[in-house]
Amino acid sequence: MTLEIDEDPSFQRKEWIAQRFGIGVMALLVLAAVLGFTGRGGPFSHGEVDDPSRTLRVEYERFVRRGAPNTVTLHLRSVKPGSRSFWLSAEYLRKVDVESVEPDPEVSVAEGDRYVYTIRTNGSEATVTVRTRPTSAGWIDVDVGMVDGPSVHFRQTSLF
Amino acid sequence: MDTVLRSVAVYLFLLIVFRISGKRSLSQITTFDFILLLIISEATQNALVGDDYSITTTMIVVVSLVLLELFFSELEIRWKAFGRVAESLPVVVVEHGRLLESRARQEGVSLSDILAAGREHHGLERLDQFKYAILERHGGISVVPAERAG
Numbered sequence: 592m593t594l595e596i597d598e599d600p601s602f603q604r605k606e607w608i609a610q611r612f613g614i615g616v617m618a619l620l621v622l623a624a625v626l627g628f629t630g631r632g633g634p635f636s637h638g639e640v641d642d643p644s645r646t647l648r649v650e651y652e653r654f655v656r657r658g659a660p661n662t663v664t665l666h667l668r669s670v671k672p673g674s675r676s677f678w679l680s681a682e683y684l685r686k687v688d689v690e691s692v693e694p695d696p697e698v699s700v701a702e703g704d705r706y707v708y709t710i711r712t713n714g715s716e717a718t719v720t721v722r723t724r725p726t727s728a729g730w731i732d733v734d735v736g737m738v739d740g741p742s743v744h745f746r747q748t749s750l751f
Numbered sequence: 752m753d754t755v756l757r758s759v760a761v762y763l764f765l766l767i768v769f770r771i772s773g774k775r776s777l778s779q780i781t782t783f784d785f786i787l788l789l790i791i792s793e794a795t796q797n798a799l800v801g802d803d804y805s806i807t808t809t810m811i812v813v814v815s816l817v818l819l820e821l822f823f824s825e826l827e828i829r830w831k832a833f834g835r836v837a838e839s840l841p842v843v844v845v846e847h848g849r850l851l852e853s854r855a856r857q858e859g860v861s862l863s864d865i866l867a868a869g870r871e872h873h874g875l876e877r878l879d880q881f882k883y884a885i886l887e888r889h890g891g892i893s894v895v896p897a898e899r900a901g
Contacts, residue, residue: 614821617814617817617818618818620811620814621811621814621815624752624811627752629807630807631752631753631803631808632752632753632756633753636752656808657806658805659802659804659807660802750805750806750807751805751806751807
């Protein structure tokens with residue numbers, strides 16, 4: 592009497608090989624995530640850009656996720672106490688939802704191809720945190736600048 | 752990176768909680784267990800993904816959890832002591848037709864559970880027809896029937 596079983600060793604071997612390959616792919620995905628290539632922390636996720644006059648420095652996440660929050664931090668230097676205005680390009684804002692700007696802007700106005708935010712500052716340096724949520728996947732070109740001052744450009748990769 | 756760390760933390764937390772709650776906790780899903788499972792999954796969802804609705808996050812969470820599971824099974828195979836700690840050991844609860852009451856109580860197994868396992872797999876009618884009933888590591892009860900006379 593033989594065992595009535597639907598066994599196929601050659602198919603089974605192929606299945607094991609496919610499983611090993613799949614585990615390898617999954618491990619690579621987790622490694623990429625740990626290193627920061629999928630955003631939200633990790634050594635390769637942090638980006639920073641400084642304008643030559645060192646008046647404006649922007650910290651951002653190189654990789655962001657569609658529908659997930661991320662933070663762009665603007666460091667405005669050598670600002671006089673009082674009101675200070677900075678702008679974000681309209682093209683950038685078409686691809687992300689701005690969830691919050693901190694400190695709360697006194698005024699935010701649309702001006703040509705950019706949005707201008709005015710905040711109150713009380714010292715020579717000010718840090719502004721812009722929390723956004725990308726609405727699409729792909730590359731997002733970001734232009735940020737100070738009104739009557741320098742501007743910087745950087746690119747974020749938005750993943751699905 | 753944050754997503755992977757969250758997945759690892761939630762996996763380890765759930766592993767410890769279910770390990771402490773005993774083998775029988777989720778082996779046979781009762782209505783209450785089902786509700787508990789729904790609440791646990793709702794609660795852990797926030798810790799895993801927060802307000803992040805991206806497919807990337809979902810993929811990383813799922814893959815991290817699956818790889819952790821594979822990694823832990825590999826550890827259990829290679830290192831027996833780890834298997835004991837993570838997955839416990841089988842426990843004999845019936846020996847030669849006699850219920851080992853303190854063990855059964857300790858593991859939260861009732862006589863009716865044991866009799867049901869005997870009926871399901873071997874058509875056993877009474878406890879004296881059992882040689883052994885064993886609460887396995889996965890929480891199920893396996894039964895070895897007594898050899899029938901004649």
